[in-house]
Amino acid sequence: MKAPLSIFVVWHPKFVEGEKYANLIFSEFRRDVKDPLSRGMNVPVYFRFVNPLLAIPHADYEFCVVVALLDPNFMLDDHFVQFLQGLNNPRPAGLHIIPVAITRETLAIELGKANFARLYERDRKEDYLIGIIAHETARHLYQLPDASLATMTVPPPPLKLFISHAKADGLEIATRIKTFVENSLPLKTFFDANDIAIGYDFSEEIEHYIRDAVIIAVHTDMYSSREWCRREVLLAKENSRPIVVLNCFLNGESRSFPYMANVLTVHFQALDTDGCKDSPVWSRLITAVMKETLRLRYQKLWLDFILQPAGRLASTHISAYPPELVTVLKQPHSIKEFIYPDPPLGAEEVSLLQQFRPIKYLTPSEL
Numbered sequence: 001m002k003a004p005l006s007i008f009v010v011w012h013p014k015f016v017e018g019e020k021y022a023n024l025i026f027s028e029f030r031r032d033v034k035d036p037l038s039r040g041m042n043v044p045v046y047f048r049f050v051n052p053l054l055a056i057p058h059a060d061y062e063f064c065v066v067v068a069l070l071d072p073n074f075m076l077d078d079h080f081v082q083f084l085q086g087l088n089n090p091r092p093a094g095l096h097i098i099p100v101a102i103t104r105e106t107l108a109i110e111l112g113k114a115n116f117a118r119l120y121e122r123d124r125k126e127d128y129l130i131g132i133i134a135h136e137t138a139r140h141l142y143q144l145p146d147a148s149l150a151t152m153t154v155p156p157p158p159l160k161l162f163i164s165h166a167k168a169d170g171l172e173i174a175t176r177i178k179t180f181v182e183n184s185l186p187l188k189t190f191f192d193a194n195d196i197a198i199g200y201d202f203s204e205e206i207e208h209y210i211r212d213a214v215i216i217a218v219h220t221d222m223y224s225s226r227e228w229c230r231r232e233v234l235l236a237k238e239n240s241r242p243i244v245v246l247n248c249f250l251n252g253e254s255r256s257f258p259y260m261a262n263v264l265t266v267h268f269q270a271l272d273t274d275g276c277k278d279s280p281v282w283s284r285l286i287t288a289v290m291k292e293t294l295r296l297r298y299q300k301l302w303l304d305f306i307l308q309p310a311g312r313l314a315s316t317h318i319s320a321y322p323p324e325l326v327t328v329l330k331q332p333h334s335i336k337e338f339i340y341p342d343p344p345l346g347a348e349e350v351s352l353l354q355q356f357r358p359i360k361y362l363t364p365s366e367l
Helices: 018-029 078-088 105-109 125-141 167-184 202-210 227-240 280-310 347-356
Strands: 003-010 045-048 059-068 095-101 161-166 188-192 213-219 242-247 264-267 317-318 335-338 358-360
Touching: 003 018, 003 078, 003 125, 003 280, 003 358, 018 045, 045 188, 059 078, 078 095, 078 167, 095 105, 095 125, 095 202, 105 227, 125 280, 161 167, 161 227, 161 335, 167 280, 202 213, 202 227, 213 227, 213 280, 227 242, 227 335, 242 280, 280 317, 347 358
Parallel strands: 003 045, 003 059, 059 095, 161 188, 161 213, 213 242, 242 264, 317 335, 335 358
Antiparallel strands: none
C-alpha cells in the first residue's frame, strides 16, 4: 500500500521569489516554517530547484502533485523545461502537474494542452496559489480509494460548494460568496432553489447535493432558527462532508445549534468589499475552505494508510473530525475504536462520550 500524497515544488534558482512561494506552500500543507513545532496538515512537501534536478519518485505515492513555478528564468533554461516536459510526456498515472505562470511570457512553455494557473493576473497571489493547489489536489483525492487514479481517462470533476444560509439575514453574504467563487475558481456552487430543476423534489435534491459537496454555513443571527439550515448541517455531518462555518453574528442568537461544533470556524469582519472582485475577505475564506477540504480528505487517507498494516480496520472507525455524540451514536456495535486526527480530546470530553459508547477514542500519537 502506497502513501496517499506528496507535493513537489519546482522553480529555477534565479527566480528570487521562488523560495518564498515554496516556503509558503510548505507552511500551508506541511508545517509552518516559522513555528516548526506547530501541528499542520502534514502533507509531505519537497523542493526541486538545484541543477541537475533530482527525479520525482511519483511511483511511491497514490497521488503526486508537481507545482511548477514558471518564470522567465525557467523558460530560458533547457534543462528545467525538458525536466517538466519529461514528466508530462507521457504523464504517469497518479501524477498531476500544476503549471503556475508567474508572468504572461511563460505561457509559451510547451506542456501539451495543459491549462496554466495564471498567477500574474491575481491581486491576492498567495491566497490564489494555495487555493488552487488545495482544490486540484482534493478533487483527485476524493476519487480514492473508490477509483484508481491509474485508470482514470478524464479529469475528476471540480469540487461542489454548498452555500448554506438563512435568507432572512444571510442572503447578501451568500450571494457575494457565490459571485466570487464563480469568477475566481473552478468550483461548482449550489445556492438555493434556483439551482434545482423545476419539477424535482426540493428536499431530495438538497440531500443528494450535500452528499458530495463542501459546505459553507453562513452563520448569521437567524441561521440556527431555520429548520433547513439545521438539517443541512446534520446531513453534512452524517455524510462526513467538509464543513466551514462563517461566523457573521451582528447581535447573537437566542439558542445556538449544538451540532455546528468540531468544525473550522472563520470570523467574518464586515461587508466592506465588492463580492465580485478578488477581495481579501472572500479570497481568504475560499482559501481556508479549500485547505480544510484537502486536510479532511488527506487525514482520512493517511489514517487508513498507517492503520492498514495493523489489521485493525474491521473494528475501527476512522474519522477526519474529532468524535462527538452525533457521529459516535451512529456507529455500529461492532466498532471498538474511534480514531481521529491529533490533537487528542480532553479527558472531560472522552469521559462524556464513553458514557454513551464505551469504546476507545484515540489519535495517531496515542496508538
